[in-house]
Amino acid sequence: MTMQTLVDGLVLGGLFSLSAVGFSLLFGVLGVVNLSHGAFVLIGGYAAYTLHEKLGLDPLLALPVIMLGMFCLGYAFQRSVIQWATKRASLLASMLLTYGFALMIRNALVLIYSPDFKSVTPAYAFDSLSFGEVTVGLTRVAALLVSIVLLAALAATLRYSSIGRTIRATAQQEQAAALCGVNIRHVFALTSGLSAAFAGAAGVAIGLVMPFSPPDETLWTVNAFVVVTLGGIGSPAGALVGGLILGVVNTMTAQLIGAAFPNAMMFLLLVLMLVVRPAGLLGNSFKGSR
Amino acid sequence: MLEVAKLHYAYAGAVAVSDVSLTVAEGEIVALLGANGAGKSTTVRMIAGALQPQGGSIRFEGQDVTRAECHEMVPRGVALCPEGRLIMPQMSVLENLLMGGYTQRDPARRREAIEEMFALFPRLAERRNQLGGLMSGGEQQMLAIARALMSKPRLLILDEPSLGLAPKLVAEMFQLLKRVNETGTAILLVEQNARQALRVSHRAYVLEKGQTVREDRSSNLIDDDAIRAAFLGI
Numbered sequence: 001m002t003m004q005t006l007v008d009g010l011v012l013g014g015l016f017s018l019s020a021v022g023f024s025l026l027f028g029v030l031g032v033v034n035l036s037h038g039a040f041v042l043i044g045g046y047a048a049y050t051l052h053e054k055l056g057l058d059p060l061l062a063l064p065v066i067m068l069g070m071f072c073l074g075y076a077f078q079r080s081v082i083q084w085a086t087k088r089a090s091l092l093a094s095m096l097l098t099y100g101f102a103l104m105i106r107n108a109l110v111l112i113y114s115p116d117f118k119s120v121t122p123a124y125a126f127d128s129l130s131f132g133e134v135t136v137g138l139t140r141v142a143a144l145l146v147s148i149v150l151l152a153a154l155a156a157t158l159r160y161s162s163i164g165r166t167i168r169a170t171a172q173q174e175q176a177a178a179l180c181g182v183n184i185r186h187v188f189a190l191t192s193g194l195s196a197a198f199a200g201a202a203g204v205a206i207g208l209v210m211p212f213s214p215p216d217e218t219l220w221t222v223n224a225f226v227v228v229t230l231g232g233i234g235s236p237a238g239a240l241v242g243g244l245i246l247g248v249v250n251t252m253t254a255q256l257i258g259a260a261f262p263n264a265m266m267f268l269l270l271v272l273m274l275v276v277r278p279a280g281l282l283g284n285s286f287k288g289s290r
Numbered sequence: 291m292l293e294v295a296k297l298h299y300a301y302a303g304a305v306a307v308s309d310v311s312l313t314v315a316e317g318e319i320v321a322l323l324g325a326n327g328a329g330k331s332t333t334v335r336m337i338a339g340a341l342q343p344q345g346g347s348i349r350f351e352g353q354d355v356t357r358a359e360c361h362e363m364v365p366r367g368v369a370l371c372p373e374g375r376l377i378m379p380q381m382s383v384l385e386n387l388l389m390g391g392y393t394q395r396d397p398a399r400r401r402e403a404i405e406e407m408f409a410l411f412p413r414l415a416e417r418r419n420q421l422g423g424l425m426s427g428g429e430q431q432m433l434a435i436a437r438a439l440m441s442k443p444r445l446l447i448l449d450e451p452s453l454g455l456a457p458k459l460v461a462e463m464f465q466l467l468k469r470v471n472e473t474g475t476a477i478l479l480v481e482q483n484a485r486q487a488l489r490v491s492h493r494a495y496v497l498e499k500g501q502t503v504r505e506d507r508s509s510n511l512i513d514d515d516a517i518r519a520a521f522l523g524i
Contacts, residue, residue, distance in 0.1 A: 169378050169389045176376035178340060181364030181393040181441060 013247020028234025044203025074196025379423025
């Protein structure tokens with residue numbers, strides 16, 4: 001039974017990781033705390049729901065399309081809204097602004113989809129795999145795989161590709177990157193696009209394993225905060241570690257202590273972490289954590 | 291090749307540069323001298339496109355580039371090696387150099403440029419996988435110059451390259467600038483170390499309170515009593 005809880009925790013943790021990595025990247029590179037990140041996650045979930053209900057498109061096939069769409073949204077969001085706010089006022093202004101956007105998106109989703117819970121249920125939603133005593137739903141396996149593959153892809157992109165190198169250089173030393181000929185505004189917008197694309201992907205994966213409703217956006221933003229604090233800012237590995245720990249702690253607490261306690265445990269962990277190691281377990285790679 | 295006229299810049303009301311005009315010809319080394327706060331850094335940052343002038347004009351190779359930003363100036367052939375080096379601390383020497391070659395889209399030519407830099411700075415070749423932030427001040431300065439050279443600039447601007455270097459390294463670095471200049475790169479040099487700067491440069495400008503107050507051949511300035519008293523401490 002403990003094994004089953006552990007596996008469930010890892011699946012949940014994968015979702016936490018994937019939903020936090022974009023938030024972490026944006027904070028690490030731009031210093032912007034995007035409070036509409038959770039709303040972006042939900043947009044991804046509702047997009048998968050709509051594509052499945054209306055066109056019968058499998059959520060896993062819809063994933064690349066949704067990521068592309070969210071990338072464009074994130075790029076435009078940075079070039080228009082956030083850039084404008086940070087240039088005219090401050091990073092704090094961008095926080096207020098993104099909070100406002102989160103409220104607008106949440107209410108727009110209520111108007112379009114109603115406040116009821118929705119879930120994405122492809123044909124294989126009720127199949128499952130068994131390993132000895134452990135049984136895992138097929139959609140859960142898919143969600144965990146999506147999380148791990150996408151996080152690995154992002155880590156490799158940041159580490160080895162030219163655009164990844166440019167993003168890291170901009171995060172570490174913005175002025176020097178500009179002097180190398182990097183168009184900083186473009187790189188910031190690309191980063192924001194990536195962040196939104198991963199939020200959207202997380203939404204699709206979440207839709208596969210659990211029902212969701214518009215007010216959940218707060219939950220996913222807060223989760224991203226906690227994951228980033230646990231794992232460390234800016235790095236996909238930090239998001240993965242933070243997310244998995246949080247997922248396992250969450251399910252273990254629900255199982256062993258009581259269903260009402262995961263949130264309390266989560267914040268206890270957050271406070272402990274801030275006291276013991278404020279940079280997070282793997283935190284050091286970006287300027288946000290310096 | 292570079293013509294700067296009547297530049298003006300103020301930071302939030304505090305005037306840093308009020309009236310600076312200067313020119314740099316092909317193949318020249320030009321020094322920009324002046325006390326702290328005279329406006330030297332602000333001037334070269336405007337030329338490189340890191341700051342937008344609030345007045346005056348900048349022309350490079352006959353074209354108006356007054357409003358151009360860094361990412362437009364680097365492809366045109368202007369590179370600034372900034373004051374304080376600004377090395378990317380968590381990136382290796384090799385990655386810092388790759389960033390310097392950012393505007394060079396052809397990977398083969400970028401590799402070629404890196405090999406040239408390693409030949410010019412053997413120390414960097416030895417340390418190619420070391421993190422930039424873990425290098426000594428002198429090594430970081432070499433890396434900053436190499437990074438600026440990676441874009442194959444026609445005009446290289448250096449802001450206080452000798453700052454914080456041991457005297458032996460300073461002499462070495464000025465030798466190196468001469469060699470870079472001999473390959474046809476014009477150099478605009480901002481320096482506190484006026485003696486060395488006047489020795490290596492062809493011409494020099496003196497800045498005072500944001501204005502160009504003198505311009506002459508370096509060989510004349512080095513013997514000039516007023517300059518000697520103001521900058522050479524004699």
